[in-house]
Amino acid sequence: MPDARSDIFARIREALKVKAPKPHLKGEPAAGKTSAVAKPWLPEGGETADASLSILAEQLAKLKAVLIRVPDHAAAAKAVADLSSSKGWKKVAYHGHPLTRPIAAALTCETWEADASFDKQKLEGCDAGLTTCEAIVAQLGAILVSSASSGGRALSILPHVHVVVAEASQVVPDLGSSLALVQARHGKDMPSMLSFITGPSRTGDIERILVLGAHGPKELYLVLVG
Amino acid sequence: MSDSKAIFLKDATVNAADGDQRAFIRKALGGYYVNRDLQKARYRDWERARDAASLAKWSAVNDLANVLEKFTANFERNGGVVHWARDAAEARAIILKIAKDADAKAIVKSKCMTSEEIHLNEALEKAGYGVVESDLGEFIQQLRGEAPYHFVFPCMHVKREAISELFTKHLGTAPTDSPEELTMIARRHLRQLYVDADIGITGANFLVAETGQISITENEGNARLTAALPRIHIALSGIEKVVSHLDDLSVLLPMLATAGAGQPMTCYNTLYSGPRKKGECDGPEEFHLVLLDNARTRLLADPEQRDALHCIRCGACLNVCPIFKNIGGLAYGTTYQGPIGSVITPHLRGLKQWNHLSGASSLCGACTDACPVRIDLHHHLLHNRRNAAKESPTLFDRVFHHGFNFVIKRPWLFATGGRIFRATLPLLQKLPLPYMGAWMKTRDLPKAPASSFRDQWKNDHA
Structure with a gap:
C-alpha cells in the first residue's frame, strides 16, 4: 500500500487536472505582492512617521492597551518604576536587552532575567513581564514580539501584566511592512515564534461580553521612547 | 429519509x-x-480587499501540490516533523502514537475544529490521557459534554447562570452572575494545567509555504500558552490551509478578525516555525504537524x-x-x-x-x-x-419530472389541464391539501384568470 503522503499528493494532482474558474472579483486582478496590491484598500497605517504614531495611539486606546510616550531612556525607567510601585508588583521577569536592563535595574521589587534561567513555575508567579519587540504596527495597534525579542515564548504571555519597551522608530505603518521587516532581519533563520499582540488577552465567550485577561496578560503597556 | x-x-x-x-x-x-x-x-475598499484575500487563497488551492511540497520542505528544514493522514482514523493513530512514544500523561488543547472533525478527544480519553480544552468556550462545552454550537463562538448559546452552575458542579466554585468572574475562575483553573501538561495540541489557521511557518489566530492567549509550556507541540491542520507567501497574511489576518469577530486583528496571531531553537530559553523540544485530507481532495476534485x-x-x-x-x-x-x-x-x-x-x-x-x-x-x-x-432522485423528483415531461410535450393535454386547474382553483383554497397545510394556513391562493395566457395572446393578436 502506498504511504499516506504519496496517496494524498496523487489525489491532489488528479483533482487539479480540471481547472477551476477564477473567483468572481469586483475589480481586475493585479499582479504583485498581496500587501502592495491591497495597500490602497486596507485600513490606513499613515504615510509619515507622525501620522503612523497618531493612528497607533488611537488603535491602542480602542484595544484598551496603555501607551506611555517618554522622551528618553531615563524617563522610560522612571515610568516603569512608577507603574510598578503604583500597582504593587513584587516580582518582575524581563528579557535581557540594552533597552530593558536599565529599566529593570531601576525597579525596587525583585527582578529576574528570564532568558538566563527559565522556570515556568517561577514565571507563572511573576506579576509582570518586561520585553522588547520586533516592530509595532500602527495600522492595527499590533505589537510584534518574537522568541528572540521577548525572552522566548512564555515571558510575553504567562505573567499577568506585559510591558513592552520600544523605540519610536520601531513603529511601521502596516502589517505588510512588519512582515517584510522580520523577513529582512531574520532571513531563513526566523525565531521559532513570532506573535502579533493586539491588546491585552480577551474573550467574549460568555454571552459575547468582552472580558480582558482570559489566559494571557490582563494589562498591556507599551513604553515608547523618543 | x-x-x-x-x-x-x-x-x-x-x-x-x-x-x-x-x-x-x-x-x-x-x-x-x-x-x-x-x-x-x-478599510478604504472592503470589496477590493476581499478580491485580494480571495486571490491569495485561490492561487494556493489551485496549485496545492506544489505549494504543499514547498511548505513541508521548509517546515522540515526548520526542525518540525510532518505526518500525513488520509482520514480521521489515521490522524488519531498518529497523535496517539506521538503521545505514547513521549510517555505523556496530561494533554492541554487549544481550540481546533479539525480535532472536533476527527473526534480526537474521545480517542485520547479512551487511551487513558487527561485532555483539557483551554479555550474558554471549548472548556465550557467540554464540561457540558456538548459539541461546539458555533465554530468560532463555541458556547454562545449558554447563559451565564448555566455556566455558573456548571463551574460550581465541576470546579466547586461559588455561584456568580458576572462574566468577568466566571472567566477568572477558568483562568485560575487552567493556569496550572499548562504548566503541568506534557503535550500541547493546537490547530493552524494558515500554513505559510514560503517560510514553513504555521499561523494560529486566537484572542485568549491559551494557544500561545499551549505552544509555549508543554515539551511537545502537536498541530493538526487540513491540507487546504496553506498560503504561498508570508505577505499574504497582511490581508488574511485582519480580514479574518474583522469578518468573523468585528475586531481589527484578533488579540494574538502567532507564527511558529519549529521547536525551540538553539539559544532559545523555552518552547517545545518537539514540534509535530499532522496534515489531514479527510475528503478535502474530494472537494478539490469538484472545480465548481x-x-x-x-x-x-x-x-x-x-x-x-x-x-x-x-x-x-x-x-x-x-x-x-x-x-x-x-x-x-x-x-x-x-x-x-x-x-x-x-x-x-x-x-x-x-x-x-x-x-x-x-x-x-x-x-x-x-x-x-x-x-x-x-x-x-427521490420518488417525488422522478414522478414529477416524468409527469411534467409527458404533459409539456402534448399541447392539448397542457391546455386541458390548465382549464381544469383554473376551474378548480377556488375549491383548492377550501380543501385540506396534503403537504400544503402549513403554507396555506397563512396564505390565499391567487384568483384564477378567466382564460389562459395562450388564449389571451391569440385573441389580442387575432
Whole structure:
C-alpha cells in the first residue's frame, strides 16, 4: 500500500487536472505582492512617521492597551518604576536587552532575567513581564514580539501584566511592512515564534461580553521612547 | 429519509419554536454587527480587499501540490516533523502514537475544529490521557459534554447562570452572575494545567509555504500558552490551509478578525516555525504537524465548488445566516455549522446523508456577501441540491419530472389541464391539501384568470 503522503499528493494532482474558474472579483486582478496590491484598500497605517504614531495611539486606546510616550531612556525607567510601585508588583521577569536592563535595574521589587534561567513555575508567579519587540504596527495597534525579542515564548504571555519597551522608530505603518521587516532581519533563520499582540488577552465567550485577561496578560503597556 | 435528516428536522423544529433562545442569540450577535461595521469602515475598499484575500487563497488551492511540497520542505528544514493522514482514523493513530512514544500523561488543547472533525478527544480519553480544552468556550462545552454550537463562538448559546452552575458542579466554585468572574475562575483553573501538561495540541489557521511557518489566530492567549509550556507541540491542520507567501497574511489576518469577530486583528496571531531553537530559553523540544485530507481532495476534485476550500473559518457566514440564527448551531449535527458547513459537509460525509442541509437555506445570499474570501456559498447550496437530484432522485423528483415531461410535450393535454386547474382553483383554497397545510394556513391562493395566457395572446393578436 502506498504511504499516506504519496496517496494524498496523487489525489491532489488528479483533482487539479480540471481547472477551476477564477473567483468572481469586483475589480481586475493585479499582479504583485498581496500587501502592495491591497495597500490602497486596507485600513490606513499613515504615510509619515507622525501620522503612523497618531493612528497607533488611537488603535491602542480602542484595544484598551496603555501607551506611555517618554522622551528618553531615563524617563522610560522612571515610568516603569512608577507603574510598578503604583500597582504593587513584587516580582518582575524581563528579557535581557540594552533597552530593558536599565529599566529593570531601576525597579525596587525583585527582578529576574528570564532568558538566563527559565522556570515556568517561577514565571507563572511573576506579576509582570518586561520585553522588547520586533516592530509595532500602527495600522492595527499590533505589537510584534518574537522568541528572540521577548525572552522566548512564555515571558510575553504567562505573567499577568506585559510591558513592552520600544523605540519610536520601531513603529511601521502596516502589517505588510512588519512582515517584510522580520523577513529582512531574520532571513531563513526566523525565531521559532513570532506573535502579533493586539491588546491585552480577551474573550467574549460568555454571552459575547468582552472580558480582558482570559489566559494571557490582563494589562498591556507599551513604553515608547523618543 | 436519512437518519441525520430526521434528527435535523426534529431539532430544527424544536429550536425554531424557542423564542427565548432565538432572542438570546440575536442579542449575543448584536454587538458583533456594530463592531464589524465599525472595523469594515476603516478599510478604504472592503470589496477590493476581499478580491485580494480571495486571490491569495485561490492561487494556493489551485496549485496545492506544489505549494504543499514547498511548505513541508521548509517546515522540515526548520526542525518540525510532518505526518500525513488520509482520514480521521489515521490522524488519531498518529497523535496517539506521538503521545505514547513521549510517555505523556496530561494533554492541554487549544481550540481546533479539525480535532472536533476527527473526534480526537474521545480517542485520547479512551487511551487513558487527561485532555483539557483551554479555550474558554471549548472548556465550557467540554464540561457540558456538548459539541461546539458555533465554530468560532463555541458556547454562545449558554447563559451565564448555566455556566455558573456548571463551574460550581465541576470546579466547586461559588455561584456568580458576572462574566468577568466566571472567566477568572477558568483562568485560575487552567493556569496550572499548562504548566503541568506534557503535550500541547493546537490547530493552524494558515500554513505559510514560503517560510514553513504555521499561523494560529486566537484572542485568549491559551494557544500561545499551549505552544509555549508543554515539551511537545502537536498541530493538526487540513491540507487546504496553506498560503504561498508570508505577505499574504497582511490581508488574511485582519480580514479574518474583522469578518468573523468585528475586531481589527484578533488579540494574538502567532507564527511558529519549529521547536525551540538553539539559544532559545523555552518552547517545545518537539514540534509535530499532522496534515489531514479527510475528503478535502474530494472537494478539490469538484472545480465548481473548489473555492469552498478557500474558507478561513472566520464564522462570518454563520453570524449573518437567518437559518443559523433560528435553528441554532447544534441542530446541524455537523462539525462546521451554518452555510459553509451545509456546503462542505455533504462532500466530507456523503451527499445522500447530508443533502438536506442544502435545503436549510433561504438562498438570501447573506453568507456569500459576508465571506471575506468570496466563496460562492449560496450557489453551492443549489449545486448540491442539483447534484443530489442527479445522483439519487427521490420518488417525488422522478414522478414529477416524468409527469411534467409527458404533459409539456402534448399541447392539448397542457391546455386541458390548465382549464381544469383554473376551474378548480377556488375549491383548492377550501380543501385540506396534503403537504400544503402549513403554507396555506397563512396564505390565499391567487384568483384564477378567466382564460389562459395562450388564449389571451391569440385573441389580442387575432
